Amino acid sequence: MLALRSLPAGCAARREASECTACGARAFAVCRTLDAPDLDRLDALADRLTVPAGASLIRDGDPARHVFSITSGCVRVLKLLPDGRRQITGFLFAGDFMGLSSGDAYVFAAEAVEPVSVCRFPRTAFREMMRESPALEHALLERATHELAAAQNQMILLGRKTAQERLASFLLDLPDRDPARPPVPGHVRLPMTRSEIADYLGLTIETVSRVLTKLKTQGLIRLVSMHELLILDPERLRALADGMGDRLD
Amino acid sequence: MLALRSLPAGCAARREASECTACGARAFAVCRTLDAPDLDRLDALADRLTVPAGASLIRDGDPARHVFSITSGCVRVLKLLPDGRRQITGFLFAGDFMGLSSGDAYVFAAEAVEPVSVCRFPRTAFREMMRESPALEHALLERATHELAAAQNQMILLGRKTAQERLASFLLDLPDRDPARPPVPGHVRLPMTRSEIADYLGLTIETVSRVLTKLKTQGLIRLVSMHELLILDPERLRALADGMGDRLD
DNA sequence: CGCAGCCTTGACCATTATCAACGCTGGTGG
DNA sequence: CCACCAGCGTTGATAATGGTCAAGGCTGCG
Numbered sequence: 001m002l003a004l005r006s007l008p009a010g011c012a013a014r015r016e017a018s019e020c021t022a023c024g025a026r027a028f029a030v031c032r033t034l035d036a037p038d039l040d041r042l043d044a045l046a047d048r049l050t051v052p053a054g055a056s057l058i059r060d061g062d063p064a065r066h067v068f069s070i071t072s073g074c075v076r077v078l079k080l081l082p083d084g085r086r087q088i089t090g091f092l093f094a095g096d097f098m099g100l101s102s103g104d105a106y107v108f109a110a111e112a113v114e115p116v117s118v119c120r121f122p123r124t125a126f127r128e129m130m131r132e133s134p135a136l137e138h139a140l141l142e143r144a145t146h147e148l149a150a151a152q153n154q155m156i157l158l159g160r161k162t163a164q165e166r167l168a169s170f171l172l173d174l175p176d177r178d179p180a181r182p183p184v185p186g187h188v189r190l191p192m193t194r195s196e197i198a199d200y201l202g203l204t205i206e207t208v209s210r211v212l213t214k215l216k217t218q219g220l221i222r223l224v225s226m227h228e229l230l231i232l233d234p235e236r237l238r239a240l241a242d243g244m245g246d247r248l249d
Numbered sequence: 250m251l252a253l254r255s256l257p258a259g260c261a262a263r264r265e266a267s268e269c270t271a272c273g274a275r276a277f278a279v280c281r282t283l284d285a286p287d288l289d290r291l292d293a294l295a296d297r298l299t300v301p302a303g304a305s306l307i308r309d310g311d312p313a314r315h316v317f318s319i320t321s322g323c324v325r326v327l328k329l330l331p332d333g334r335r336q337i338t339g340f341l342f343a344g345d346f347m348g349l350s351s352g353d354a355y356v357f358a359a360e361a362v363e364p365v366s367v368c369r370f371p372r373t374a375f376r377e378m379m380r381e382s383p384a385l386e387h388a389l390l391e392r393a394t395h396e397l398a399a400a401q402n403q404m405i406l407l408g409r410k411t412a413q414e415r416l417a418s419f420l421l422d423l424p425d426r427d428p429a430r431p432p433v434p435g436h437v438r439l440p441m442t443r444s445e446i447a448d449y450l451g452l453t454i455e456t457v458s459r460v461l462t463k464l465k466t467q468g469l470i471r472l473v474s475m476h477e478l479l480i481l482d483p484e485r486l487r488a489l490a491d492g493m494g495d496r497l498d
Numbered sequence: 499c500g501c502a503g504c505c506t507t508g509a510c511c512a513t514t515a516t517c518a519a520c521g522c523t524g525g526t527g528g
Numbered sequence: 529c530c531a532c533c534a535g536c537g538t539t540g541a542t543a544a545t546g547g548t549c550a551a552g553g554c555t556g557c558g
Contacts, residue, residue: 003397077401079401079402079404079405081405081409081410081491081492082491082492082493083492083493085405085409085492086409087401087404087405087408087409089400089401089404089405100394101394101398102391102394102395102398107398107401108398108401131387134383134386137383137386137387137390138380138386140390141386141389141390141393142351144390144393144394144397145349145350145351145393146351147397148252148393148396148397148400149350149351149356149357151338151397151400151401151403151404152326152328152336152338152356152357152400153328154400154404155328155336155338155400155403155404155407156328156330156334156336156338158404158407158408158451159336159407159448159450159451160330160334160335160336160451161330161334162513162514163513163514193535193536193537194536194537194538195536195537199408201408202407202408202409203514203515204514204515204516205536205537205538206514206515206516206517206537206538206539207513207514207515208537209537209538209539210514210538210539212538213538213539226522226523226536226537242330242331243330243331243332243334244331244332411545411546412545412546442503442504442505443504443505443506444504444505452546452547453546453547453548454504454505454506455505455506455507455546455547455548455549456545456546456547457505458505458506458507459506459507459546461506462506462507475504475505475554475555475556
């Protein structure tokens with residue numbers, strides 16, 4: 001399992017997580033399902049790391065020795081083709097979890113989009129805990145279930161949606177995922193570059209840039225700054241995202 | 250969770266599954282992790298169904314009342330956009346499992362590609378069993394982990410690979426998944442139509458047809474019949490699939 | 499044998515990629 | 529404090545991959 005994002009229901013937990021970077025393992029959103037003694041054991045296992053923007057958290061092919069819980073910042077999970085083509089398979093935020101893997105090596109890379117802090121657990125010890133705590137395993141399965149549904153949505157986006165529809169979907173989904181900013185309605189923080197958005201949506205930077213300009217021209221969004229925008233017409237944007245761009249015209 | 254394919258390690262289990270369609274729940278590949286009494290309980294819960302080609306097993310939006318274990322045939326899992334665009338997110342075969350879902354309704358559809366037989370379990374009873382059997386939950390998490398890794402691979406395919414690379418990847422992956430045919434090396438059974446392949450790979454039928462013809466012309470494959478082909482040059486096909494098409498030229 | 503459905507092939511088109519130039523912006527050092 | 533520079537973003541012109549439209553062929557079944 002590559003990465004597990006926190007569940008929508010866990011929104012409070014997520015926010016909490018982002019606020020308690022000092023308390024290490026307790027920041028782990030799954031903690032809600034654990035008893036106090038288990039939490040203490042997790043705490044004891046955890047390393048706290050801070051990594052600068054651009055730094056690598058996980059390298060594709062490396063032995064899978066750790067699992068991670070993100071406590072602040074934004075992480076990109078990605079895969080590369082030998083010639084350098086890149087697919088970003090997800091952006092992770094505070095409260096999200098990553099690193100579980102079926103084999104002994106990671107099959108993906110993870111890098112900091114902005115300065116990131118994480119709790120790092122030895123994989124074997126974490127596995128041990130999982131075996132002993134069905135509640136933990138249950139929570140992870142719950143998350144994995146959710147993550148698989150999200151993956152199907154990303155597949156229809158990549159396989160069947162137009163560039164406009166992809167951007168619209170992205171802009172609507174992103175704020176739900178990022179607890180870093182209080183959810184001012186319509187306000188979207190874009191910690192990632194155009195290039196990262198492009199590699200997430202299966203497009204090029206030029207197309208991303210052009211489509212954002214077009215959405216702006218159509219009055220659907222306003223570009224506040226390079227890394228911040230406003231959704232002006234959520235309804236029409238949603239219709240676009242769902243492939244009903246013409247219904248509302 | 251939409252669908253869980255059997256693990257590669259479970260190849261023997263899978264084959265067994267496809268051979269014992271008569272024994273119902275015991276065909277469920279996860280059974281390997283359950284004790285005999287649990288198996289008997291599963292057996293008691295299961296309906297055995299046979300559905301004709303083209304029939305619907307799960308409709309998007311329907312209340313999620315069952316989970317399914319496929320005992321023979323091929324199932325397509327898909328999502329639709331309102332205007333009819335279709336993305337097939339996976340093909341399932343004997344031994345695969347589907348239907349777990351985070352919400353109360355299915356968020357995808359499942360339809361028989363060819364005549365299919367399944368074991369159907371009431372979702373609530375299955376959940377109950379999961380709660381009582383950590384081994385079952387563990388097995389499902391294991392599978393989900395694997396399925397998530399596969400989803401990442403499909404994302405790089407859909408987001409970054411060319412039509413040729415997509416077809417090459419598909420032809421190489423498919424036989425590993427389908428236990429219906431003894432794994433004659435290089436022999437690929439294609440139970441699905443060109444249209445289904447296209448909707449799985451994010452292409453059109455015409456492109457699928459043209460690329461298959463091109464692969465044939467290049468001596469990489471031979472089209473034995475409409476639903477059967479031979480891989481003549483696995484190495485070059487693999488190189489193509491991995492985006493190293495030029496390396497071997 | 500005939501028909502329906504699927505597949506293939508061809509001609510043309512559109513969306514998006516590629517290539518190129520330029521502009522903005524934020525950080526650094528004079 | 530300002531000027532410069534590097535990196536990122538935007539915009540434009542052109543190209544290419546794959547989509548669309550159309551016609552015809554195969555195949556398997558009644």
